[in-house]
Each structure stands twice: as structure tokens, then as C-alpha cells.
Amino acid sequence: MRRGSRREFLTTAAAIGAPLLVSPRAARGSEANSRLTLGVIGCGGRGTWIADLFQKHGGYEVRAAADYFQDRVDEFGGKFQVAPQRRYTGLQGYRRLLESDVDAVVIESPPWFHPGQARDAVAAGKHVYLAKPVAVDVPGCRTVEESGRKAAEKQKCFLVDFQTRTDPFYREAVKRAQYGDIGRIVCGEATYFCGPTWGDQAKWLAEKPDDPEMRLKAWGLDRALSGDVITEQNIHALDVATWVLDAAPLHAVGSGGRKARTAGTCWDHFSVTFTFPQDVLVTFCSKQLGDGWDDICCRMYGTEGTLDTHYFGEVSIRGRLPYRGGKIPNLYQDGAIANIATFHDSIAGGDFSNPTVAASVRSNLTTILGRTAAWRGARVSWDEMMSANEELRADLSGLRS
Numbered sequence: 508m509r510r511g512s513r514r515e516f517l518t519t520a521a522a523i524g525a526p527l528l529v530s531p532r533a534a535r536g537s538e539a540n541s542r543l544t545l546g547v548i549g550c551g552g553r554g555t556w557i558a559d560l561f562q563k564h565g566g567y568e569v570r571a572a573a574d575y576f577q578d579r580v581d582e583f584g585g586k587f588q589v590a591p592q593r594r595y596t597g598l599q600g601y602r603r604l605l606e607s608d609v610d611a612v613v614i615e616s617p618p619w620f621h622p623g624q625a626r627d628a629v630a631a632g633k634h635v636y637l638a639k640p641v642a643v644d645v646p647g648c649r650t651v652e653e654s655g656r657k658a659a660e661k662q663k664c665f666l667v668d669f670q671t672r673t674d675p676f677y678r679e680a681v682k683r684a685q686y687g688d689i690g691r692i693v694c695g696e697a698t699y700f701c702g703p704t705w706g707d708q709a710k711w712l713a714e715k716p717d718d719p720e721m722r723l724k725a726w727g728l729d730r731a732l733s734g735d736v737i738t739e740q741n742i743h744a745l746d747v748a749t750w751v752l753d754a755a756p757l758h759a760v761g762s763g764g765r766k767a768r769t770a771g772t773c774w775d776h777f778s779v780t781f782t783f784p785q786d787v788l789v790t791f792c793s794k795q796l797g798d799g800w801d802d803i804c805c806r807m808y809g810t811e812g813t814l815d816t817h818y819f820g821e822v823s824i825r826g827r828l829p830y831r832g833g834k835i836p837n838l839y840q841d842g843a844i845a846n847i848a849t850f851h852d853s854i855a856g857g858d859f860s861n862p863t864v865a866a867s868v869r870s871n872l873t874t875i876l877g878r879t880a881a882w883r884g885a886r887v888s889w890d891e892m893m894s895a896n897e898e899l900r901a902d903l904s905g906l907r908s
Contacts, residue, residue, distance in 0.1 A: 541855060542565075542567060543567050543854060544568050544571075544610045545558075545567045545569050545611055545612070546573065546607065546611070546612045546613070547613045548612055549573075549574060549638075550615075557613065557847075561847055567847075570607070570608075573594075573603070574596065575720075575907075576724070596907075601624050605631040605633065611635070612633045612635055614635065614636070615638050617726035617732045617733065618734050619643050621637060621638070621640070621641055622642045622647035622648075622654070625637050625650075625651055626650055626654045629657050634854055635663070636666050636668060636847075637665070637667050639742055642734075642871055644897060645875060647898075648872050655865070655868075656864075658859065659859050663859060666850045666863050669746055670843060672746075674822070677822055680814055680822050681751050683814075684807060688812060689807065689808075689812035689826055689828075690809035690811030690826075692807050692809045695790075696790045697744040697804070697805045699741040699743065699793040701740075701795055702799075703768075703797075704727070704795040705795075708725035709769070711725050713770060719905030719906050723903075727771075728768075730772040734878070734899070736793060736795055737877055737881070738871065738878060742871060744793070744818075745873050745874055746867075748781075748791075748873075750870075751805070752807075754784050755873060756783050756873055758889060759779050759781045759877050761779030761780065761881035762778055766796060767796035776793060777877065778792045779791045779881055781876070791877060801819075803819065804818075811826050812826020879892055
């Protein structure tokens with residue numbers, strides 16, 4: 508299967524917000540003023556895929572790599588000609604990478620590790636390119652928020668790799684909706700529907716259910732390591748909702764469960780209703796089961812029109828002031844290419860305002876609010892969630908440091 512295809516994205520949920528737009532065409536052809544040395548933390552499928560995009564940009568040199576698993580880091584190192592002495596393994600391997608002379612790090616590890624690894628990277632004086640979600644719990648989100656602030660103080664770039672906000676159709680449509688082209692926004696819906704996900708990981712767990720290394724390898728099916736499907740994958744749809752409304756929800760009610768999934772601890776479907784300021788209701792629904800309907804969608808309904816967005820389809824506004832928008836060919840790849848170019852340009856140009864951090868933390872916390880409400884089967888407010896400051900604790904027992 509071709510890397511970056513629609514179906515692959517939906518079924519692996521690998522990977523939206525860079526306010527600074529660089530077109531994919533310009534990104535591919537950009538001339539690097541200087542080559543930045545890069546260390547990649549997390550050498551699995553997406554880590555390898557995105558490292559290839561960094562290399563193709565022309566302004567980066569992949570110099571170091573870290574992954575818990577020796578075979579992964581060796582395969583990655585062979586592909587990108589990383590010297591054996593610059594390949595680090597174990598849970599603490601990333602720390603040894605941070606001690607090296609790389610300029611920047613790309614963090615593509617399981618989400619539970621993101622806050623600590625990003626914090627340590629900033630402390631080590633590195634620029635940070637961080638995968639979504641930025642964290643799996645409230646303490647982790649707060650850590651990332653603080654790391655973004657410290658990075659700016661140290662004149663380091665900190666970019667969160669959401670693709671949607673780089674797209675010109677999304678940007679124009681959202682701007683028009685915020686300007687009032689659809690009137691007063693009354694309600695909305697966000698959905699993320701896909702078929703069975705993490706099939707290989709389910710097989711690994713079935714073969715060795717008590718093996719701690721297999722549990723780490725199958726992180727996508729682990730609640731703590733992934734944050735559950737609503738945070739790890741469905742954040743794409745909810746990020747657009749918080750972007751359009753430019754607000755965090757006040758409270759949420761929800762439910763969900765496991766109807767088809769048999770491996771791991773994650774649910775396979777969620778249904779949540781969020782209440783935003785001015786009594787704007789946003790309904791959210793997702794599934795990782797069954798075949799048939801795949802879509803990442805966010806619609807906002809106003810008194811004078813409707814904003815309709817699809818990650819793998821068209822973006823438009825219908826109503827009194829329509830916007831035809833257009834169809835997005837490959838946002839999964841082109842958005843990453845644009846973010847990689849923006850990361851390089853920000854470092855080269857001395858722009859350390861790090862605008863993606865706050866928006867990414869907000870959408871991440873929104874998923875956690877929905878998850879908490881669904882897990883509890885009760886109404887949960889934003890203030891209650893933040894005050895509780897609940898931590899998801901991953902089981903790392905039996906793993907090599």
C-alpha cells in the first residue's frame with residue numbers, strides 16, 4: 508500500500524495545526540539556507556516515513572535515531588545512513604540522543620512519552636517537531652504548554668505536526684466562518700469514522716499477551732500509551748471544531764465502549780456532546796470498527812450557512828455567502844511537507860513564537876474532556892477536569908531502561 512494513502516491514514520491513525528502556511532509546491536522546491544542536523548525519536552512506520560520527508564526537503568540531515576527496539580533503530584539507521592554509534596535504544600535512549608550535537612529532534616514515539624521527551628529536548632537546547640497528540644492527560648498537556656513557552660524563551664522552535672491548519676481551503680473557509688459568513692454559529696458536528704485499526708498490533712498481543720515489550724510495541728491498543736482512540740486518532744476532527752469556534756468547551760457528556768475490539772484496553776467507538784461558550788453544541792462520534800464509511804469531518808451550522816470540511820474530501824461553505832473551496836488531494840502528506848518547511852523557515856528566520864502549541868494543547872484537552880465524560884458516563888466540566896489533573900499511568904514494568 509502506498510505510504511500516505513487515504514485508507515492507510517484512516518486505518519493507522521498515525522497522524523493537524525501550523526498557522527504559518529507554506530504551500531506543498533513551495534515546500535518541495537525550497538532552497539535551504541543551511542542544513543539542520545536532526546535526531547528522530549521513534550523509528551516505527553510514521554517516524555521512518557516522516558524522516559524521509561525531512562530528508563527530501565533538502566535542509567535537514569538525519570544524524571541520530573532513538574527507539575526502544577534495536578531492530579527498528581537499525582533498520583532506520585541503515586535507511587538514513589545513521590552511524591551505529593548514533594543509534595540509541597531502550598526507554599532512556601532518547602536522553603543519549605539529546606546529549607549529541609543535533610540541532611533539532613522529531614518526536615514520533617507513542618503519545619504517553621511526548622511530554623517528557625519534548626520537555627527534555629527543550630532543556631537540552633533542541634528545536635522540537637512534535638507529533639500529535641501532544642499528550643494523553645492533563646498533566647502532560649500542561650507540560651507541553653510550559654515546554655513551548657520555555658522554547659520561545661530559549662529562542663527554539665517548537666512545532667506540533669497537525670496537517671489541517673496548513674491547507675489553504677481549510678484556512679479560508681474557517682476565516683470566513685469566523686468573520687460571520689455563516690451567521691451566528693448555533694451547533695456543529697465532528698466525526699471520525701474508519702474501519703478496524705491496529706490489526707498487526709492485535710496479532711502481536713494475541714501471540715504474547717504477557718510480554719511487556721509486546722505491550723509497548725502494541726501501544727495503539729493501550730489506553731495509557733495512546734490516550735485511547737478519541738485522543739490518539741479522533742483529535743483531528745475535534746481540532747477543527749475548536750479552531751472554528753476559537754474556544755474550548757465548557758463541559759461534555761458522552762458514552763462509548765468496545766463492541767468489536769478484543770485486544771488491548773482501548774474502546775472502539777465514542778459518542779460525546781460538547782457545550783461550547785454561547786451554548787453552541789457540538790456532537791462528536793467516532794468508530795474504529797466495521798467496513799463501509801470512512802470520513803474525518805467537521806460541520807458547523809450557522810443562522811445563514813453551513814461550513815462543511817472533510818480531511819479527504821472537499822471543504823466548502825453553503826448558504827448566503829457561499830465558498831466553493833475545493834477538494835484536497837493528499838493532506839496527510841502535503842500538510843506534513845508544509846510543516847517541515849515551516850519548521851526550517853522558522854528556525855532559519857528566527858521566528859520562535861511557536862504558534863501551534865496553544866491550539867494543539869486546547870484541542871488535546873478537548874479530547875480528554877470528551878474521553879473523561881465518556882469513561883465516567885457523566886457530565887464533566889472543563890474546570891473540573893483541569894482541577895482534577897488526572898494522570899494516566901503507563902505500565903512500563905519489565906522494560907529495559
